[in-house]
Amino acid sequence: xxxxxxxxxxxxxxxxxxxxxxxxxxxxxxxxxxxxxxxxxxxxxxxxxxxxxxxxxxxxxxxxxxxxxxxxxxxxxxxxxxxxxxxxxxxxxxxxxxxxxxxxxxxxxxxxxxxxxxxxxxxxxx
Numbered sequence: 001x002x003x004x005x006x007x008x009x010x011x012x013x014x015x016x017x018x019x020x021x022x023x024x025x026x027x028x029x030x031x032x033x034x035x036x037x038x039x040x041x042x043x044x045x046x047x048x049x050x051x052x053x054x055x056x057x058x059x060x061x062x063x064x065x066x067x068x069x070x071x072x073x074x075x076x077x078x079x080x081x082x083x084x085x086x087x088x089x090x091x092x093x094x095x096x097x098x099x100x101x102x103x104x105x106x107x108x109x110x111x112x113x114x115x116x117x118x119x120x121x122x123x124x125x126x
Contacts, residue, residue, distance in 0.1 A: 066094035
């Protein structure tokens with residue numbers, strides 16, 4: 001009985017021993033551009049407050065001093081998955097940044113939300 005012919009498959013290539021840059025350089029130009037574009041997007045994303053603080057080159061102690069709290073409270077804050085917007089705004093300001101809230105709607109666009117979670121500084125602003 002004759003054996004069934006196997007379907008032709010492309011030869012397997014090993015990526016072992018290649019750097020990521022070498023691997024990407026071998027990709028078609030359109031694929032390389034997609035990799036560069038996605039890399040740029042991912043490099044602008046921050047995974048949590050701790051990473052944000054490190055990007056700002058601040059220590060937990062420095063952030064705590066700016067917030068008027070103790071360092072263990074910053075540790076707790078960085079581990080929280082859910083914060084008030086006003087708390088997040090204070091944390092970002094203590095790290096040296098400014099919080100901006102954006103909403104993206106498909107087929108409509110992006111909008112910045114103003115006034116939500118803003119801090120009232122004194123009675124004259126009431």
